[in-house]
Amino acid sequence: MKIAFYGSSLVSAYWNGAATYYRGLLRALSEKGYDITFYEPDVYDRQKNRDMDPPEWCKVVVYEATIDALKTVTEDAAAADVVVKASGVGFEDEFLLEELLRKARPEALKIFWDVDAPATLAEVRASPDHPLRNALSRLDMVLTYGGGDPVVEAYRFIGARECIPIYNALDPQTHYPVPAEPRFAADLGFLGNRLPDREARVEQFFLEPAARLPQQSFLLGGSGWHDKPMSPNINYIGHVSTRDHNAFNVTPKAVLNISRASMAENGFSPATRVFEAAGAGGCLITDSWEGIELFLKPNEEILVARDGQEVADILADLSDERADEIGRRALQRVLAEHTYAHRADKVDLLFRRHAETLEAAE
The missing domain is CATH 3.40.50.2000 (Glycogen Phosphorylase B;)
Structure with a gap:
């Protein structure tokens, strides 16, 4: 399966606490055979403060922080089996979500992946016309990296079809015991x-x-x-x-x-x-x-x-x-x-169940 993942940054952890989460989970999914492309805007000096090169297990596309560039990279969503819009991308988040929902194929699995659910939910509660509230009916599921039952119930209350936590974890290839310094x-x-x-x-x-x-x-x-x-x-x-x-x-x-x-x-x-x-x-x-x-x-x-x-x-x-x-x-x-391989097992099962449901409906 092809995954088009639109997030804050994979190659820079600079003012980007989700980087470790993205790296561990996407690497583990790649090892399961997924073909992944990560799209990130050039904002907040993250590209000037990269702490890794684009990895072999994921293609990285960095785009300029312009509407034209955003429209160009969202065209790629039409070729993906799974389209992910993460929270907190950092440039025109609301417009990005609308473009992805418009351009993704009807049969593609469309996901909002919330890496800061409490903050997102607070925004939605404060705004009856919040764009995410209006988009939930067109999304297949919301995944979060934390929150448990309080977050799941809150997302279902505002209209999510499914909300499933995919918790943070350990990537043993990047975090392991080393000598003291x-x-x-x-x-x-x-x-x-x-x-x-x-x-x-x-x-x-x-x-x-x-x-x-x-x-x-x-x-x-x-x-x-x-x-x-x-x-x-x-x-x-x-x-x-x-x-x-x-x-x-x-x-x-x-x-x-x-x-x-x-x-x-x-x-x-x-x-x-x-x-x-x-x-x-x-x-x-x-x-x-x-x-x-x-x-x-x-x-x-x-x-x-x-x-x-x-x-x-x-x-x-x-x-x-x-x-x-x-x-x-x-x-x-x-x-x-609690490794990302464990988390990827759960994500893989969700993705495959969606594909099987589509096949059964044909």
């Missing part, structure tokens, strides 16, 4: 860009514990934090390339996952960082959200904190030996149950 040495590390929906929780779960534990060292990576007041025991290193994520995750005694507020409220939304850290064998502390136990076992494969004080308490009592053991158990669990 001194530049990432710390008692606790956190990696994440500064976003309005995350900043208050970073203050609570990272900056405040650092202030409470002046004798411990903290490492902050990600874009946008340069003018944020922080205690002197925090080493801010700015943007961290994906090629350095394994070392970042395995070097500190523990690394911290902080969900964006909307993700934490909906639950069942493990961030990409959760699987990246587990894949490297890192000891992960996460903020609390519903559904954690479906992915990793609290206190054995992951440590859970309800607030900043609990982060400080966990870190104060965490020995190197226990941190290492938690990291080893997390790695074993994700390799056994």
Whole structure:
């Protein structure tokens, strides 16, 4: 089957948290025999900050951020068996969706793949005439990378035929244990860009514990934090390339996952960082959200904190030996149950069921 996938970026993770998800899942689908082309606009300086070359397992088409260029690349949808419009492409998202629905063949499987369902649903709820609400009846399904029952029910309520979570996972070819690197040495590390929906929780779960534990060292990576007041025991290193994520995750005694507020409220939304850290064998502390136990076992494969004080308490009592053991158990669990090969099995089944339904109707 041919897949035409229109998303933010495959070759650049710069201001593009979905890159790891796209790479892992599309690589796994390619290994199942899918012929995939990924279409991405040249926006937000992503092409200037590429962290990978176009891969052998997926053709990448970069188009200019113009209406004419968008119309040209959407012509290719007519040749695809599966047409995917992802959320947050970054250029004329609403027009792109309409063009794809207009140009895709009637028998093609048409999917809206939401990589930020809480934000999307908030927009749709606030606007009775939101274009996505009006497009849902023409889409075969909505896939999301998180959300569980709250997101599924919300999408069905606004008109989706089907809504199915395809969760983040581990790509063992890109995230795996590596030797520690001194530049990432710390008692606790956190990696994440500064976003309005995350900043208050970073203050609570990272900056405040650092202030409470002046004798411990903290490492902050990600874009946008340069003018944020922080205690002197925090080493801010700015943007961290994906090629350095394994070392970042395995070097500190523990690394911290902080969900964006909307993700934490909906639950069942493990961030990409959760699987990246587990894949490297890192000891992960996460903020609390519903559904954690479906992915990793609290206190054995992951440590859970309800607030900043609990982060400080966990870190104060965490020995190197226990941190290492938690990291080893997390790695074993994700390799056994949560790789992108596991997720691709589910996606492949959905695609093939659609094809079989079409054949039966002929």
